Amino acid sequence: MNVEPAVQAKLLSIASVDNELNRLAHRRRTLPEQQEVDRLQAERASRKDAAVAVEIVLDDLDRDIHKIEGEIEAVRQRAQRDRxxxxxxxxxxxxxxxxxxxxGSLERRQAALEDDQLEVMERREASKADHDHAGAQVSQIDEQLGDATRARDEALAxxxxxxxxCRSDRETLVAALPAELVDVYEKQRERSGIGAALLQARRCGACRIELDRGExxxxxxxxAxxxxxxxxxxxxxxxxxxxGL
Known part of the structure; x- marks a missing residue:
């Protein structure tokens, strides 16, 4: 294939645009802002699970308290009847x-139940504090996640x-080249990722290998x-x- 040197040189501009597109694609795949979003989403899920676990404990403790209150009330009513x-x-x-x-037995039973009630209520108070703390952490992460998501979206934009x-520039450059040359370039780019490069000081700009004297x-x-x-x-x-030839 024979193509004017000035036309061949335009391949370098297309290759430069393609390199930039590759760089942008790599940046999209490895976007730090996306990694931060992923990290915060994982942390939020963990914190949310912790909050749900505490909610389950609170529900169990509430049931225990309700049961003890019923037992205390039954003991009081029995004592009132006896009195x-x-x-x-x-x-x-x-x-x-x-x-x-x-x-006498009812009074001792009531006292024991009230002690149990106090102990369960203290445990509930501690669990409620844990729940509030977990909820505050989830809210804090939600705020951070919102900021990180906005930063990610801005980076993607x-x-x-x-x-x-780059695509617009590429279309303009490709339109100015012979279709046969573009076809050869595109097929090579599909095979190795680089379709054309500058030959500089006996070194191929694509694979960076120095050519021997025979070549x-x-x-x-x-x-030319x-x-x-x-x-x-x-x-x-x-x-x-x-x-340098």
Whole structure:
């Protein structure tokens, strides 16, 4: 294939644009702002799980408190009935003794239940503090996540603007080249990622390998408008004054 040297040189501009598109694609894949969003989302999920676990504990403690309150109320009502019988004066001596004994037992039972209630309520208070702390942490992370998401979106928007500009520039450059040359360039770029590069000081700009004297002699002998390829990577080697040939 033969193409005017000035036209071949335009491949370097396309290659530069393609390199920038590759750089932008890599940046999109490894965006620090996205990594921060991912980290905060994982941390939020962990904190949320911790808050839910404490909520379950609180529910259990509330059930325990409700159960103890019911038992205390039942003991109080039984004690009230016994006292009413004692105060009525209509019971015999044997029943009187039994009622007095039962009242003593009920008082001890009530005291024990009230101690249990106090202990459970203290545990609930501590768990409530843990729950409030976990909720505050989730809220704090939500704020951080919101900021990180906005920063990520702004970074992605910048990348999209840059990509759009590069694609527009690329279309303009490609339109000015022969279709056959573009086809060769695109196929090589698909194979190795680089379609064309500058031949500079006996070194291929694509694979960075220095050519031996035989290859340099072959390239030097080729017509100026001949499209030459690197013998190692097959990229189109564009010859300019920097090539030193």
């Amino acid at each position: 009413a019988l004692l105060e009525g004066g209509s019971v015999g001596s044997k029943q009187l003794t039994e009622l007095q004994h039962e009242l 910048d990348i999209e603007v840059a990509e759009g500009r 340099i002699a072959r390239i030097t002998a080729a017509p 408008d001949a499209v030459v390829h690197c013998p190692e990577c097959n990229a189109i080697m564009v010859r300019t004054k920097e090539s």
